[in-house]
Amino acid sequence: MRTLKGALLAGAMMMAAGGVSAENGEKPQYGGQLEIGTVYVTISALSWDPADFNWKLNHDTGLFYEQLFAGDMSKSKKAGGPYNYIPDAWLPTDSIRGELIESWEWKQDPLRVEMKVRKGVMYPEKPGVMKKREFTSDDILFTFNRLKNSPKKLLGYFDHVDKVETPDSHTIVFYMKHYFAEWDYQFGWGYYSAIHPKEVADAGASNWKNVNGTGPYMLQDFIAGNSNVYVKNPDYWDKEKIGGQEYKLPFVDKITYRTIKDEATYITALRTGKLDMLEAIRWQNVDSLKKSAPQLQWNRWLNQSGTFMAMRVDVDGPFKDIRVRRALNYAVNKQEIVQAYYNGNAELFSYPQHPDYVGYFEPLDKQPASVQELFKYDPAKAKKLLAEAGFPKGFTTKVQVCSCNPDHMDLLPLVAGYLEQVGVKLEIQPMEYGAFLSAMTSRTMTPAYFMNNGHTNPITTIRKSFGTKQTWNPSGWSDPEYDKKIEVIYREPDESKRQVMLRELTTEILDKAPYIWLPTPYYYAAWWPWVKNYAGEMRAGAVRPGPIYARIWVDQELKKKMGY
Template sequence: MKILGSALFGGAMALAAAGGALANDEKPKYGGSVEIGTVYVTLSALSWDAQDFNWKHNHDTGLVYEQLFAADLSKSVKAGGKHPFIADAWLPSDAIRGELAESWEWKENPLRIEIKLRKGIMWPDKPGVMKSREFVADDVLFAYTRLDESPRKIKGYFDHIAKAHAPDKHTVVFEFKDYFAEWDYRFGYGYFSGIYPKEVVEAGASNWKNVNGTGPYMLTDFVSGNSNVYSKNEGYWDKDKIGGQDYKLPFIDKITYRTIKDEATFITALRTGKLDILESIRWQNVESLKKSAPQLKWNRWLNMSGTFLAFRVDVDSPLKDVRVRRALNMAVNKDEIVKAYYNGNAELFAYPMHPDYVGYFQPLKEMPASVQELFKYDPAKAKKLLAEAGYAKGFTFKTQVCSCSADHMDLLPLVAAYLEQVGVKMEIQPMEYGAFLSAMTSRTLSVGYMMNNGHTNPTTTIRKSFTTGQQWNPSGWSDPKYDAKMDEVYRTKDEATRIKMLREMTIEILDLAPYIWLPTPYIYTAWWPWVRNYAGELRSGAVRPGPIYARMWLDQELKKKMGY
């Protein structure tokens, strides 16, 4: 059982204020096209093949490839529920619906989950790839097995599963070695959980032209660095209940994700109506947009990615010494970053646990003094610790940063200036996203590595960043005792016990300071009022907006009246 509780740290109230609720007599409209600058507006699709274990795969394929589970969007704040659906990869247990799964049930001896699949769902006809046929259990097993056998598989990702099999064409059974707390996320709605047919692999799964799924849209064009174009799947199976009436999905004929690397350009595109939705807007641009385009609708949300400067501890450098890492945390005036750099649009402490993870998250004021001091500006103590570690005269280290992030490109020189005041010099190396990501995954990254990383969910936020051999562990942190604690968390059925364990692990890693822990900014989403049945929701599974977009519609008459 997972909880979200009030999970609406800023999201729900902002959503409610966004005017997303529909008038009682409003009926959906079909047709039209929508242009979207998504949360990842600066990043092109990285890979079309789930077997590559590409974190962005769901984002780009999630209108085409469906999954066993998805968000129950009828529980959204917009619909009168309590969930903002902002989290990058967490669906609370009371907000999960079956997508390709119709129902599921836990059974004992052996410990297993039996999943009944929906009947009558069809793979579309795709010339050169496949003839239309029914979606069946073997398709689920094929996608799961291929993922499990991937040479790029995340360490331990499916180790909890003993066996997967299909007793009949509409039933899939996953047998477990032990109870596993993230079972639904791992194979049900996770980053790599899209279900695709063997015919796509036979044709070439990495080629976008072969992508073919059971979802509401078909991928009909892709230009790297420019756009992904999705056209309506006329044979899509699902419906949505609106105003007590069922409507066939999707409503919009064509959805285009625009890739725009330059911030000024995508802000201008929103202001001039060339983008209908822009999901990620820095606070610096909000007031000018509100003045120049006052009709825009807004949602403000606390970033679901933590910002930090990671220190490699798996190579010889001064940063292997915890005194040095703690000193560099104290050397950075984080309160000033919140007030002056973010103009108050950030939280001093919101990582590695996110405030939306109610119960799991502990405010800074509840943390031990040793953790609290890492967030207080104390250059005198920083110099003292550096001297104790043998670096009274300081040292120099290199930090890589992605040029794709305007925020990081602006923030890192500010961090460097703070460090220079205690004698530590930082060489900054900007990199294009592909090279930046490759540096980490191939372990060729520099001693310093400026990034943000998705919180994901309350367990994975710790596992992926701080346990041995994980792909998203930029510091190279490795401690067998810590790894063992993580394993125990996953095997623990009782959520209250898991919460206690994860709180202790969070305090432990904060104290050891493998990163400079930096503030977490608020982000804004804006959209034009002709986009209906939308209130800034971002994800209905791991980085997957597809089901959200499938339920939007376009008021083309309003758009025309407004002069666009």
């Protein structure tokens, strides 16, 4: 059995820079620009301030705000490695590299992790905000304290940290109260880990015109509902080894994220070359695109967000009764949704754990019968349970859904049709994303709430969705014993033991059915052949594509030859 000390020593890591293999022997090119329809093409930036604890922040700031750690792109499948870099917020331990730190090491008595800050990293000058200066350990300490003291921070997020000290300008030490399995994720490469300078906070970190970081790009312009425009940071520190030669990053001069709410419009933009890349394409559009634009390159990926209808148990109503919740699961023909609605482009069971999480995911046929039956269509059993619960004629309830998601806008009426057959009527309320998210975070949403939620990583998918008073817990699930089991997992240093415990907790929550568990669809990414050194990777940290985009180059001559 591994001891805590042994586990920590095994986790001690020293960063070594790696390189990405050249693509077919081609040499990188500098210049040009990229127009990208990202995986969140329909959603504009929601915040620029890390202290807002907004889930999408890394997506929009990840080209200029860096973090302590990032995914090591030399471990990508494109470079001959094992990882696809698609999970929304999961980096296996051996796929992590230091970004703003060069090395890190666990030590005992007291329990702590000592980090050496990368030297020579510079903040570029930002007129009216800050002068050009070197990045130091004080920037990390400032960020940690600002996040820790934010009124918007997640419940218990930094409770495992005892104190943080900076012995010198290039050393920072995190003292831990106890071992914590997500120590590197929560403040190293997670959703809320963007290192930002005091000068930006003083100027107003929520104003996009003030933002400034150490990353490969600088934010040049932002138009809500239209675009984020980034230009190359001439002071960027990182390099990439390709074909045995080292190149200064980034390659492309300008990157634009396009925000396009209409599905037909962004599909047309890709087909006509106005978008160089589009990361999230529904299966319905794939065949027509392959016919009309046969030169496009493709990658198929299983959605990293689980789809469900949450049923609130924190307010009075029928959903407090487990018989009602299980009945609604029986009432929906999920196999038919996979075959008829998704045309086979979906998995019946991929949430709350994701098949990418090897060792954590347990397939449906390995689950107990009480879980397996939740995925089998049985309207007669649904009616029987509803009658036993006191609803022989069913009931009516309201459900909110985000108009930003074309899949959900089509799928929810289908789910409503199944439920109506057992007497349960849904009053559907479409909402713009900002209002939709606010309804959940303020706990003012309707008794039913139709959404998808990122898996994040194997522990967080359970903690954030079913932990008491967690923000991303739309059902309002609260079970003190369940909370204690989550805490035990966080303190267990042996990953193999954590895997067993998480498989058990996953089965337990599936069985209690706070959601109507729905199939998980496949999506497609497509890009034009002039986009080089790219194979459909999406995230090198929590929803953070910045390190991936910084390594792409554009074959401008090929683009011209193809008439674009």
